[in-house]
Structures are given as structure tokens and as C-alpha cells.
Amino acid sequence: MRVAGEWHRTIGLSADGWSVSLIDQTVLPDRFQVILVTDVEQMAEAIRTMRVRGAPLIGVAAAFGMALAMRHDASDAGLERASRLLDATRPTAVNLRWALDQVGAALRPLAVADRPARAYQVAEQLADADVATCQQIGAHGALLLRSAWEAIDRARPVEIMTHCNAGWLATVDWGTAMAPVYHAHDAGVPLHVWVSETRPRNQGLLTAWELGQHGVPYTIITDNAAGHLMRRGRVDLCIVGTDRVAQNGNVANKVGTYLKALAASDTGVPFYVAAPSASIDWSAPTGDQIPIEERAGIELGHGKLPVANPAFDITPARLVTALLTERGVTEASATGLRRLFPERTE
Numbered sequence: 001m002r003v004a005g006e007w008h009r010t011i012g013l014s015a016d017g018w019s020v021s022l023i024d025q026t027v028l029p030d031r032f033q034v035i036l037v038t039d040v041e042q043m044a045e046a047i048r049t050m051r052v053r054g055a056p057l058i059g060v061a062a063a064f065g066m067a068l069a070m071r072h073d074a075s076d077a078g079l080e081r082a083s084r085l086l087d088a089t090r091p092t093a094v095n096l097r098w099a100l101d102q103v104g105a106a107l108r109p110l111a112v113a114d115r116p117a118r119a120y121q122v123a124e125q126l127a128d129a130d131v132a133t134c135q136q137i138g139a140h141g142a143l144l145l146r147s148a149w150e151a152i153d154r155a156r157p158v159e160i161m162t163h164c165n166a167g168w169l170a171t172v173d174w175g176t177a178m179a180p181v182y183h184a185h186d187a188g189v190p191l192h193v194w195v196s197e198t199r200p201r202n203q204g205l206l207t208a209w210e211l212g213q214h215g216v217p218y219t220i221i222t223d224n225a226a227g228h229l230m231r232r233g234r235v236d237l238c239i240v241g242t243d244r245v246a247q248n249g250n251v252a253n254k255v256g257t258y259l260k261a262l263a264a265s266d267t268g269v270p271f272y273v274a275a276p277s278a279s280i281d282w283s284a285p286t287g288d289q290i291p292i293e294e295r296a297g298i299e300l301g302h303g304k305l306p307v308a309n310p311a312f313d314i315t316p317a318r319l320v321t322a323l324l325t326e327r328g329v330t331e332a333s334a335t336g337l338r339r340l341f342p343e344r345t346e
């Protein structure tokens, strides 16, 4: 990601070769601050409190957390303890479990002495793979954006709406939903992005900040303005990310996504979901099996009043025009997913 013209990743090994540096998203967009994480407890805290957030980044952060844990205790018990601690941080993004499974499978067969080095290796591989995946999603999605521009005879910028932050900051680099935007922008397709605030955590401000860093024009809107803008014909297409896709193409994403999808369906606006394969839960038949995180009421700013704060919602596959994956664009359905991932038969 470009910050003040310089390229950064959101997470990586620091110069000492063992601690992990990450961008603290809780102080953005006011301050760009990189913090050092030196043990697994700190990494769990960083995920729980959303210093790092976004499904793909949570997965990679957990992998680095396992590497930090292995430095102190690489025994079987230490491995299981660290994995449980990290797994309990946030429930909805399946990337977390996916990454812990990858690290666990790589480490369990090894001798205890060999585990720390291998854990770092796997964490770095997952980080690199995430960058490659996002770039592929970007390349596929950019073709859609170019077609949208052709469809309006190149008469004006393509009007895109997004929700939450599924950009660079939610991944190691490039983003999922925003990767097509960055790719198309860099290829000369004029774009403008409507960014919804995304109450209560305002991840839309993160999206606005990073679009600004990349030079992509954007406008922030309240979450409730989305339907109005779609009805007025001010939106050509929506692109959002996801935290977990069920086998049948139902999509869990930041709360408010479902309402945008409903408005898009009512107004004939295409609704795309960028979904890296690590966000597909091959064990969840439908969205009903996806756990929805309930966060503290204090996030709504009402410490003493009764408050419900579900952080995600499920958008039924019938409202999703297509899924954008690293292998290409496909229908949001069991058939569509099987077509792109025939090796997944669970």
C-alpha cells in the first residue's frame, strides 16, 4: 500500500528478524503508526481490539502470532494453547481458522526444535500468498470496471459503492473489494467511489483514507444514504468484501451489507462480492451456520443503555451478482463455487 508515496505492507517481520510490525488501525486515519508485536498475547489483543482487522489480515496476523508463540513454547501443548487463544479472538472471519489450520498442519509433524523457524516461514508464505491473491482479484475485477466504463461510452467516471473496508488495510496489500479499483485506476479507467461510513466502527474512514493515498476520487456517505443514491442512478455497481462465504454462496460481511444488496437488487445495480478462497467456508452449507460476532455496546457510544451490536450480516446469494475470486468471476452458488474450485468436495 502506498502511504505518502511509499509502499508498505500492513504486516511483516520487523528489522530484528523476529518481532512483527503492523499498522495500528485504531489510530487511523488521524495517525499512521506502526507498532511492534512481540508475543502471542499481544497479537491476540491486536486482533480482538481491531488494531488489525479485515478477514485476510486477521488470518495472516494469527499466523504470525503462532510464530511468536513458538519462540517461547513450541511443545504440542504450547501449539494448541496459542492456537486456541488466537482462534477465540474473533468469530466471523473464517480466514482466522483457515490460517491456524495451515500453521498447525505444517508444525504438528515436526520436532519441537524445528517448529519456530517453520512457523515464521509459513506466516511469511501466507502473507505473500495473500498479496498474490488480492492482485489476482484486482486483475479480474478491473476487467469488470473497464466493461462498466465502456457501457457508459466512457462518458464519465464509473460510480462504485463500497461498504466497510475491504482495501489494503484489510489484507496484507491491495485489498479484496478495492483491488479492482486500484488496478483499474492504475490502468487509466476513471472511477469515483461512494464510501459508506460503516457505523459503529467507521471502517469507511479507513477506506477513504487509503483511496486518498492512492489518488482515487471518493465521497463519504452515511450508511443510510446508500439506497437513495442507488435510486437516483448515481451508482453503477457495488463491490464489497466478505468475511465468510458459505457453500451455497451466501455471504457474511460487515453489518449493513445486506441492506445495500437489497437496495442494489431493487434498483438494478450489480452487486459484486470479492471473495478470496481463504474466505470460503467449505464446511458451512448456508449462511445460517456462520457465527455473527456481537461486539460490545460501548462501540455505539451508549455505555449505559440497552444496545445490540451485531457486527456482521448475511446477504443471500440471490442478491449477489457474482463473486470475484483469485480464480476469476463466478456465480454465487454451490455450482459457481464448484466450477472454480473443483478440488473442494467437502
Ligand code: MRU
Binding pocket: 053, 054, 055, 056, 163, 164, 165, 166, 167, 170, 176, 177, 203, 240, 241, 242, 243, 253, 254, 311
Ligand atoms: O470487523 P472488521 O473491520 O474486521 O470487518 C471485516 C471487514 O473488514 C469487512 O467485513 C470486509 O468487508 C471484509 S474483509 C476484506
